[in-house]
Amino acid sequence: MGVGRRMKKQGPPEPLDESLVTRKRKDAPPAAIPERTKRSRIEAKAKAAARPPPAKKEAVAKGGKTRINGKPAKKFAPPPPSDDDDVMSDGIDNPDVMEDGLEGVNVTGLDALGSASEDDEDLELADDFADSGSDIMDSDEEIKKVGMWSDEEDEDDVEEKLTAANIEGLSRKLDMQRAVEEAEAAAELEEANLQTNIAGERPKILEDEEDEDGRPISKLVTQDIQLLRTRLNDTVRVLDDFKNLAEIGRSRAEYRAQMLKDLCAYYGYSEFLADKLLNLFPAREAFAFFEANETPRPIVIRTNTLRTHRRELAQSLINRGVQLEPVGKWSKVGLQIFDTQIPLGASPEYLAGHYILQAASSFLPVMALAPQENERVLDMTAAPGGKTTHIAALMKNTGCIFANDANKDRCKGLIGNIHRLGVRNTVVCNYSALEFPRVMGGFDRVLLDAPCSGTGVIAKDASVKTNKTEADFMKLPHLQKQLILAAIDSVDHHSKTGGYIVYSTCSVTIEENEQVVQYALNKRPNVKLVETGLTFGKEGFTKIGGKIFHPSLKMTRRYYPHTYNVDGFFVAKFKKTGPTPPNAVGVNEATSTAKKQSNAPVVTEVFDKTPIREDSADEESDFGGFDEDEDQKYMQRAQAKTMRRKGKDPKSAPPKVQKSNGVAKEAEDKDEQPNGETVAKKEKKSKATADAPVVTEVEVTTTAVPTENGVEVQSKKVRRKSTSKKSKA
Numbered sequence: 157m158g159v160g161r162r163m164k165k166q167g168p169p170e171p172l173d174e175s176l177v178t179r180k181r182k183d184a185p186p187a188a189i190p191e192r193t194k195r196s197r198i199e200a201k202a203k204a205a206a207r208p209p210p211a212k213k214e215a216v217a218k219g220g221k222t223r224i225n226g227k228p229a230k231k232f233a234p235p236p237p238s239d240d241d242d243v244m245s246d247g248i249d250n251p252d253v254m255e256d257g258l259e260g261v262n263v264t265g266l267d268a269l270g271s272a273s274e275d276d277e278d279l280e281l282a283d284d285f286a287d288s289g290s291d292i293m294d295s296d297e298e299i300k301k302v303g304m305w306s307d308e309e310d311e312d313d314v315e316e317k318l319t320a321a322n323i324e325g326l327s328r329k330l331d332m333q334r335a336v337e338e339a340e341a342a343a344e345l346e347e348a349n350l351q352t353n354i355a356g357e358r359p360k361i362l363e364d365e366e367d368e369d370g371r372p373i374s375k376l377v378t379q380d381i382q383l384l385r386t387r388l389n390d391t392v393r394v395l396d397d398f399k400n401l402a403e404i405g406r407s408r409a410e411y412r413a414q415m416l417k418d419l420c421a422y423y424g425y426s427e428f429l430a431d432k433l434l435n436l437f438p439a440r441e442a443f444a445f446f447e448a449n450e451t452p453r454p455i456v457i458r459t460n461t462l463r464t465h466r467r468e469l470a471q472s473l474i475n476r477g478v479q480l481e482p483v484g485k486w487s488k489v490g491l492q493i494f495d496t497q498i499p500l501g502a503s504p505e506y507l508a509g510h511y512i513l514q515a516a517s518s519f520l521p522v523m524a525l526a527p528q529e530n531e532r533v534l535d536m537t538a539a540p541g542g543k544t545t546h547i548a549a550l551m552k553n554t555g556c557i558f559a560n561d562a563n564k565d566r567c568k569g570l571i572g573n574i575h576r577l578g579v580r581n582t583v584v585c586n587y588s589a590l591e592f593p594r595v596m597g598g599f600d601r602v603l604l605d606a607p608c609s610g611t612g613v614i615a616k617d618a619s620v621k622t623n624k625t626e627a628d629f630m631k632l633p634h635l636q637k638q639l640i641l642a643a644i645d646s647v648d649h650h651s652k653t654g655g656y657i658v659y660s661t662c663s664v665t666i667e668e669n670e671q672v673v674q675y676a677l678n679k680r681p682n683v684k685l686v687e688t689g690l691t692f693g694k695e696g697f698t699k700i701g702g703k704i705f706h707p708s709l710k711m712t713r714r715y716y717p718h719t720y721n722v723d724g725f726f727v728a729k730f731k732k733t734g735p736t737p738p739n740a741v742g743v744n745e746a747t748s749t750a751k752k753q754s755n756a757p758v759v760t761e762v763f764d765k766t767p768i769r770e771d772s773a774d775e776e777s778d779f780g781g782f783d784e785d786e787d788q789k790y791m792q793r794a795q796a797k798t799m800r801r802k803g804k805d806p807k808s809a810p811p812k813v814q815k816s817n818g819v820a821k822e823a824e825d826k827d828e829q830p831n832g833e834t835v836a837k838k839e840k841k842s843k844a845t846a847d848a849p850v851v852t853e854v855e856v857t858t859t860a861v862p863t864e865n866g867v868e869v870q871s872k873k874v875r876r877k878s879t880s881k882k883s884k885a
């Protein structure tokens with residue numbers, strides 16, 4: 157854990173491929189070896205022979221340092237920002253501007269990786285690789301006769317085919333793998349020693365002193381970082397084996413509370429967020445998650461298959477001194493960068509649009525969406541376009557993509573990427589996604605890569621540790637729930653090839669993921685969850701912390717830094733099975749544009765740009781439902797807590813409570829009339845009941861605005877209308 161994660165492969169853990177190198181292959185055609193390669197190989201061999209095996213102590217020290225300081229064992233330059241900045245906190249409005257090269261990363265060697273992908277380009281790619289006569293190793297070749305490192309290949313033949321960079325890299329890679337293994341073994345030993353030290357004893361972890369809430373208080377100060385870590389280790393062990401290791405008379409809750417305090421002190425989280433994250437995992441896994449957030453994920457580029465092939469790109473970059481390797485079997489277009497002598501955001505290949513800097517996990521929603529050629533696709537929140545341009549590549553520039561983003565400045569970056577990558581099938585629009593499908597509907601597929609809290613990308617943006625409040629976890633899910641209904645209503649359920657919606661976030665919280673998906677299932681009986689088609693990922697929760705979700709939530713996928721060495725991510729895929737019922741929550745009426753255009757019988761589709769209905773007396777689920785009153789309760793409680801924390805009496809506060817949509821409760825209770833008078837809400841409600849069913853709409857332009865510290869949700873405008881259901885029908 158923590159050791160050289162930038163070096164580790166992403167995706168599902170793979171068996172060590174060292175063995176592949178020594179396997180024999182007979183049918184490999186003799187490859188012409190450039191002189192330089194031969195010389196380099198000899199040099200590399202000499203270097204490898206001269207290089208002493210990594211000293212165990214050094215490896216341990218590296219590992220230890222990583223673990224203690226929460227920093228990578230090696231000193232890395234900061235990674236260049238991804239073009240598909242999901243967090244938005246980096247403020248990369250112009251993704252064309254990239255940082256300079258990386259330093260100090262020292263491993264390379266192209267792996268022989270298998271093939272498995274969702275896109276057709278794979279075969280084409282395999283062909284190109286075979287024909288190119290290039291020396292670069294690629295996963296695609298597993299299915300080719302001339303593939304490298306397969307069973308029958310002669311070792312010499314294999315070596316002949318390696319470029320200088322690959323050979324040297326391979327050698328270093330093996331060293332690195334050995335070092336990592338040794339460091340891990342040492343860490344295990346360290347832990348085993350700890351256990352031996354206290355064999356037969358129950359570790360004394362909890363203090364006797366208690367705070368005003370009766371919780372034990374830690375006497376350790378933050379300078380006691382080593383002790384803090386030891387105690388975290390001990391607490392995790394106790395929670396793992398509570399019966400045997402807990403002090404008599406102590407409860408699980410006490411240990412958990414201690415762990416929470418220690419995690420906050422050790423990693424610098426607000427107690428609120430640490431608690432939320434701790435609740436997601438068993439103690440040991442939570443510790444691993446927090447630890448993984450301290451180390452950066454590998455730098456990854458996505459080959460733009462509209463302009464080049466992965467092998468060609470890899471060869472060009474290797475020639476420029478970049479050390480890289482295919483990202484993993486699960487992707488045919490990703491390259492993991494280990495070291496580079498050139499600025500990845502300004503190389504000729506970058507400027508020519510041959511690749512985009514993109515976190516590996518950002519590939520996943522697009523792979524799940526699986527757009528087909530000639531379809532109409534909507535990317536609702538598209539800037540800066542990492543996913544839009546991936547969609548365009550999978551569609552081979554056919555069909556039509558509408559790439560929308562509410563943030564005009566970010567749209568500039570989106571347009572920049574679209575041009576640089578040679579995308580020609582995309583229209584950029586600048587609406588609040590809540591306006592869809594009024595703007596346009598009838599799409600074959602919709603991607604909603606929702607604005608989120610960024611709890612999956614803490615390694616990229618550590619400010620998330622402290623700047624997210626309870627209010628954020630009210631407002632963001634509220635917006636996400638509105639957006640997901642708009643996404644569903646924008647899809648044509650009659651689509652011959654599609655009818656799919658993919659919802660994704662780079663957050664790991666339940667509120668932003670399972671609860672949003674559950675909400676969509678509750679409010680839209682015309683959708684169901686389907687398999688994402690992704691080959692790895694943990695199942696979404698169906699039950700957690702007293703919340704129960706529909707069993708189909710199992711089909712959603714969760715990604716964590718500690719399990720797959722990728723950014724934390726969530727992906728859900730829906731299939732739309734019928735039109736949205738006119739009486740569904742949060743809808744207006746509209747006519748599907750696609751239906752109109754295709755002369756097909758006009759089916760009335762419903763939509764609403766302001767989907768949360770005030771008087772939604774209909775079924776609110778126990779889980780995931782959006783309930784204004786319930787939210788009010790929580791927000792009141794949160795406000796009281798905050799006041800208590802500030803030493804104020806919550807009862808002394810005026811009854812002004814922030815609504816989850818940003819409207820003060822006070823303001824909500826009175827309604828502005830055209831003549832300037834205000835009408836009390838109660839009065840209005842009774843009028844509504846007496847007359848006819850009234851749909852009270854709240855129009856809120858809620859936007860997630862990228863700030864330096866992450867995403868801030870701003871609710872700018874509130875307008876209220878009352879419309880008789882009859883007149884709507």
Ligand SMILES: C[S@@+](CC[C@H](N)C(=O)[O-])C[C@H]1O[C@@H](n2cnc3c(N)ncnc32)[C@H](O)[C@@H]1O
Nearest residue numbers: 537538539540541542543562563588589605860
């Ligand atoms: C996670 S980022 C999207 C990243 C993008 N999909 C990519 O792959 O490059 C979320 C985006 O949602 C946009 N956004 C926030 N609220 C929005 C709204 N109401 N309508 C449309 N876009 C919105 C933000 O401006 C931001 O660019």
